[in-house]
Amino acid sequence: MASLGELERAVMDLLWAGQEAATANRLRDLLAQSTQAQGGSAGHVGKDLAVTTVLTVLSRLEKKGLVERERGTRPHRYQAVSSREDHTAELMHEVLGSAPDREAVLARFIGSVTESEAETLRKLLGHI
Amino acid sequence: MASLGELERAVMDLLWAGQEAATANRLRDLLAQSTQAQGGSAGHVGKDLAVTTVLTVLSRLEKKGLVERERGTRPHRYQAVSSREDHTAELMHEVLGSAPDREAVLARFIGSVTESEAETLRKLLGHI
DNA sequence: TGAAACTTCTACAAGGCGTAGAACATTCAA
C-alpha cells in the first residue's frame, strides 16, 4: 500500500518542502497558491479545496504511516514522518525487493544512470 | 500507471517465468496449479478462474504496455514485453525520477544494500 | 456563554481491479 493519489502526493510534496509542521489550513492555502506560482505540470493542484478535504487526505496519509500529527496543539500540526529522500529510497528498495534476481535488476538499473550519479555511487560504495 | 493488481502480477510472474509465449488457457491452468505447488504466500493464486477472467487481465496488461500478443495465431499467444529485470529496473528509475534530489536518494538507497550487492555495483560502475 | 475555529463522521462519484456471463468469431472434423 505504497502508492499515492495525485492530491496525496501534492500534500506530501508540500510537507517535504517546508521543514516545519503545518496546519490543514496552511496546506489548503499552499495548495491554492500553487496555481500561478508554478508553470510546472502540477496537475490538479491550484484548486481551492475545502479544509475538510485536506483533513481527509491528511488522515489517510497518517493511516498510511507517511504523516504524523501533533494532537496536543489545537490546530493540529502535520509533518512528514520521513524525508522525501528516505521515503523514495525506501520505495526503491520495495520495488527491488520483490525481484528474485536482485543483482540482475541492479545491473539494468545502473546501466541507465547519469555519469555524475555514477560518480556519486562510486564514492558512496567506496567507503562502505 | 505502473502499479499492478494481485492477479495481474500473478499473470506477469508466469509470463516472466516461462520464456515462451502462452495462451490464455495455458495461463489459466498454471494459475490453478499454483495452489498446491507452492507453499509461498501466493495470495489469491490457486483459484480456478474462468478463461475470460484471464483474458480480461491480459487485455488490461496489454493496454498498460506490459504484454503483447500475437494476433495472427488463433489461440492468441501472450508474452511479456520486457523481462522482469528490465521492468523492475525501469520501475526503480520511475520512482527515482520523481525526486528532485536524485543523488541524495541514491545515497540513502545505497546505504541499505547488502554487501554482495554493493560488490556487484562496484564492478558494474567500474567499467562505465 | 456563545460565536468562531477546528476536527470527526459520513457520503458520494469516478476509476482500477477481480471476476465472469453473453454474444460474437473462427476453426475443424465429419
Next chain:
DNA sequence: TTGAATGTTCTACGCCTTGTAGAAGTTTCA
C-alpha cells in the same frame, strides 16, 4: 459445407481507493 468446439470481445458488477466536501460534534477564546 455445416455445426460443434474453441476462442475472443463486450458488457457488467461489486469492492476498494481517491478526490471531494457537507453535517455534526468539539474546543477555544473574547
